[in-house]
Amino acid sequence: xxxxxxxxxxxxxxxxxxxxxxxxxxxxxxxxxxxxxxxxxxxxxxxxxxxxxxxxxxxxxxxxxxxxxxxxxxxxxxxxxxxxxxxxxxxxxxxxxxxxxxxxxxxxxxxxxxxxxxxxxxxxxxxxxxxxxxxxxxxxxxxxxxxxxxxxxxxxxxxxxxxxxxxxxxxxxxxxxxxxxxxxxxxxxxxxxxxxxxxxxxxxxxxxxxxxxxxxxxxxxxxxxxxxxxxxxxxxxxxxxxxxxxxxxxxxxxxxxxxxxxxxxxxxxxxxxxxxxxxxxxxxxxxxxxxxxxxxxxxxxxxxxxxxxxxxxxxxxxxxxxxxxxxxxxxxxxxxxxxxxxxxxxxxxxxxxxxxxxxxxxxxxxxxxxxxxxxxxxxxxxxxxxxxxxxxxxxxxxxxxxxxxxxxxxxxxxxxxxxxxxxxxxxxxxxxxxxxxxxxxxxxxxxxxxxxxxxxxxxxxxxxxxxxxxxxxxxxxxxxxxxxxxxxxxxxxxxxxxxxxxxxxxxxxxxxxxxxxxxxxxxxxxxxxxxxxxxxxxxxxxxxxxxxxxxxxxxxxxxxxxxxxxxxxxxxxxxxxxxxxxxxxxxxxxxxxxxxxxxxxxxxxxxxxxxxxxxxxxxxxxxxxxxxxxxxxxxxxxxxxxxxxxxxxxxxxxxxxxxxxxxxxxxxxxxxxxxxxxxxxxxxxxxxxxxxxxxxxxxx
Numbered sequence: 001x002x003x004x005x006x007x008x009x010x011x012x013x014x015x016x017x018x019x020x021x022x023x024x025x026x027x028x029x030x031x032x033x034x035x036x037x038x039x040x041x042x043x044x045x046x047x048x049x050x051x052x053x054x055x056x057x058x059x060x061x062x063x064x065x066x067x068x069x070x071x072x073x074x075x076x077x078x079x080x081x082x083x084x085x086x087x088x089x090x091x092x093x094x095x096x097x098x099x100x101x102x103x104x105x106x107x108x109x110x111x112x113x114x115x116x117x118x119x120x121x122x123x124x125x126x127x128x129x130x131x132x133x134x135x136x137x138x139x140x141x142x143x144x145x146x147x148x149x150x151x152x153x154x155x156x157x158x159x160x161x162x163x164x165x166x167x168x169x170x171x172x173x174x175x176x177x178x179x180x181x182x183x184x185x186x187x188x189x190x191x192x193x194x195x196x197x198x199x200x201x202x203x204x205x206x207x208x209x210x211x212x213x214x215x216x217x218x219x220x221x222x223x224x225x226x227x228x229x230x231x232x233x234x235x236x237x238x239x240x241x242x243x244x245x246x247x248x249x250x251x252x253x254x255x256x257x258x259x260x261x262x263x264x265x266x267x268x269x270x271x272x273x274x275x276x277x278x279x280x281x282x283x284x285x286x287x288x289x290x291x292x293x294x295x296x297x298x299x300x301x302x303x304x305x306x307x308x309x310x311x312x313x314x315x316x317x318x319x320x321x322x323x324x325x326x327x328x329x330x331x332x333x334x335x336x337x338x339x340x341x342x343x344x345x346x347x348x349x350x351x352x353x354x355x356x357x358x359x360x361x362x363x364x365x366x367x368x369x370x371x372x373x374x375x376x377x378x379x380x381x382x383x384x385x386x387x388x389x390x391x392x393x394x395x396x397x398x399x400x401x402x403x404x405x406x407x408x409x410x411x412x413x414x415x416x417x418x419x420x421x422x423x424x425x426x427x428x429x430x431x432x433x434x435x436x437x438x439x440x441x442x443x444x445x446x447x448x449x450x451x452x453x454x455x456x457x458x459x460x461x462x463x464x465x466x467x468x469x470x471x472x473x474x475x476x477x478x479x480x481x482x483x484x485x486x487x488x489x490x491x492x493x494x495x496x497x498x499x500x501x502x503x504x505x506x507x508x509x510x511x512x513x514x515x516x517x518x519x520x521x522x523x524x525x526x527x528x529x530x531x532x533x534x535x536x537x538x539x540x541x542x543x544x545x546x547x548x549x550x551x552x553x554x555x556x557x558x559x560x561x562x563x564x565x566x567x568x569x570x571x572x573x574x575x576x577x578x579x580x581x582x583x584x585x586x587x588x589x590x591x592x593x594x595x596x597x598x599x600x601x602x603x604x605x606x607x608x609x610x611x612x613x614x615x616x617x618x619x620x621x622x623x624x625x626x627x628x629x630x631x632x633x634x635x636x637x638x639x640x641x642x643x644x645x646x647x648x649x650x651x652x653x654x655x656x657x658x659x660x661x662x663x664x665x666x667x668x669x670x671x672x673x674x675x676x677x678x679x680x681x682x683x684x685x686x687x688x689x690x691x692x693x694x695x696x697x698x699x700x
Contacts, residue, residue, distance in 0.1 A: 007032040015040065017061060018068040022048030025059055036063030170208060173201075178209055182216065189223035195230040198223075215251055218243055222257040226264050233267035240273075252283050259292035266300035287319035294324065298331055307340060314347075322351065326363055333370035341367065342379045349386075361393060368395055372402035377410045384415060388422075397428055408437035411444035430461065436469050443472040448483065449490050456498035467539050470507035477511035484511040488524075491531050502528075502537045510544050518548045522557075535565045538573070546576035552589075555580045571597070571609045578611050582618040590619055591630070610641055617648055624656050 010029055017025040027043030043056040185201055188194040198220055205211040222239050225231035236258055255274050262271045290313050297306035313320050325348040332341035352358045364387055371379035380403055387393040400419050407415035416438055435458045442450040451473055458465050477484045487508050491500055513521035528536050541558055549555055574597035581590035597609045616638050623631035638645050
């Protein structure tokens with residue numbers, strides 16, 4: 001690919017252009033813009049297979065479609081400049097040879113390390129002594145000539161081959177005028193990946209053409225350090241120090257090049273030094289300099305300062321390139337500075353509307369992803385309404401789901417429905433969390449009817465909403481008994497059109513129990529068959545009715561109801577039944593439910609189910625009060641399962657012993673003998689869990 005300056009010089013001359021598609025265009029170059037978009041006339045187009053030829057009067061070629069181009073420019077200066085560029089580009093074979101030579105030489109210590117840009121000036125220059133301010137990439141001063149695995153002779157032979165290649169490259173340059181090489185040096189920094197070419201050309205001029213180090217050469221070396229892979233702000237700073245040491249006055253172009261280097265390789269000290277020197281020399285900061293400063297500040301992590309500089313530049317908006325706004329959008333969006341990114345986005349969009357230069361869809365997609373990730377509603381709403389709804393953007397399922405959650409949180413019904421429609425249009429099967437977000441949106445607007453309709457649609461779609469799906473509805477009903485009554489009326493209406501899921505009835509039952517009582521809730525439960533065609537579910541009993549049940553009669557009724565609906569009790573059910581049984585005068589059913597609970601065979605759980613800590617302590621308390629020796633087995637089982645009950649057990653035993661000890665002190669020894677059996681039970685509960693010790697073996 002030719003530098004832009006050469007393309008401008010080649011206008012009006014024949015040119016061969018190879019496209020990335022494999023087609024070739026052979027014609028005369030008429031025009032070339034700054035994006036390297038070409039206009040050719042009298043063109044012959046050749047197919048990739050070279051079997052078809054088409055003559056075209058004029059062709060416009062975009063720069064990003066060009067793979068290779070070649071010009072037969074008769075202008076001697078332009079042609080010579082191109083030869084100068086080609087002469088310093090090493091072929092693949094030469095480069096491989098040089099790499100092998102360098103590798104072998106490093107093992108033998110016979111090759112001087114490659115010199116960086118600040119050490120290319122010759123040591124025997126009478127006017128300019130070498131600064132040597134940078135160390136070589138690898139210091140070989142102490143390297144020896146000892147024989148290694150490669151062998152000294154082989155290493156020297158390979159090194160000699162590399163030197164021959166270098167001399168061959170120099171012989172090519174010997175045919176090119178010095179002024180042409182200088183012209184090539186001015187063009188090369190604009191081309192990516194030309195760091196080594198620039199260094200070689202400057203080295204050639206100084207060593208072979210006896211050129212004295214001057215401002216133009218230093219500027220080329222500094223600009224070479226803009227290269228993202230090989231450049232360095234440290235090298236550029238030392239080049240500036242050399243210029244000061246040799247009393248070579250720095251020009252505005254030098255300072256501009258240094259600021260461009262710090263934009264790629266951020267260096268706060270070098271940037272501050274350059275700005276200080278420019279101020280002392282009365283050099284004004286150009287818009288391009290300000291852009292380099294801003295980009296460098298962003299790379300340096302000084303985001304607030306960079307934003308302040310952008311606001312300062314915005315006083316003259318024409319000086320700000322649109323890509324600079326895009327850089328801020330990417331950086332701030334990635335960092336989560338959403339308020340700032342949103343403000344820049346709106347400003348950028350206003351400019352796009354005026355200049356007809358829209359923001360790229362990839363940038364908008366990135367911002368929508370970033371905004372939805374953190375549920376930044378204003379940015380989501382802005383991009384969705386202007387770019388997603390008209391069809392310009394098509395966000396992914398994950399981003400769309402995040403937008404749905406953000407819309408649910410902010411109560412935006414239109415946005416939430418829009419996301420559901422977008423997912424459905426792709427054939428995406430909606431899950432529980434999609435419908436739950438819609439329920440939350442309608443509840444924020446106080447629309448219970450639509451919320452319950454969504455639950456009926458969920459049930460129709462084959463999904464089973466549970467208690468967690470109704471939390472937003474529960475929070476609304478919990479705050480209003482009137483809303484609870486209204487909700488029950490809504491379900492009676494909806495059952496004529498839909499199949500009402502049990503979760504919808506459960507949430508009303510739960511709120512009724514809070515506002516009124518367990519008895520009223522139990523009476524409401526009796527109408528479950530009228531509202532829910534499928535009847536109640538396990539949550540109706542475990543999470544609502546049995547949780548608040550305290551009487552045996554109600555417990556027996558609920559157990560019978562579960563059997564009638566063929567609902568199999570689970571661990572939570574048995575735990576509630578044990579707890580309720582311990583509250584009765586005859587607590588024997590607690591042990592019956594405990595045995596039924598332990599008898600259940602659970603895959604992957606050898607010990608089977610066990611009651612919760614609260615239920616276990618309640619049963620232990622009843623056993624202690626009744627002096628039931630079965631308490632020992634319960635405590636043993638709790639400890640074997642790692643249930644920490646010793647602290648609560650100690651407090652429980654002390655609480656039980658206090659009234660008995662007081663009664664013993666009042667009635668005397670006879671009463672004490674009557675309760676001795678109870679003391680034995682209590683005492684065994686608190687025995688320390690220590691192993692027995694064989695006294696005879698210890699004495700032996």
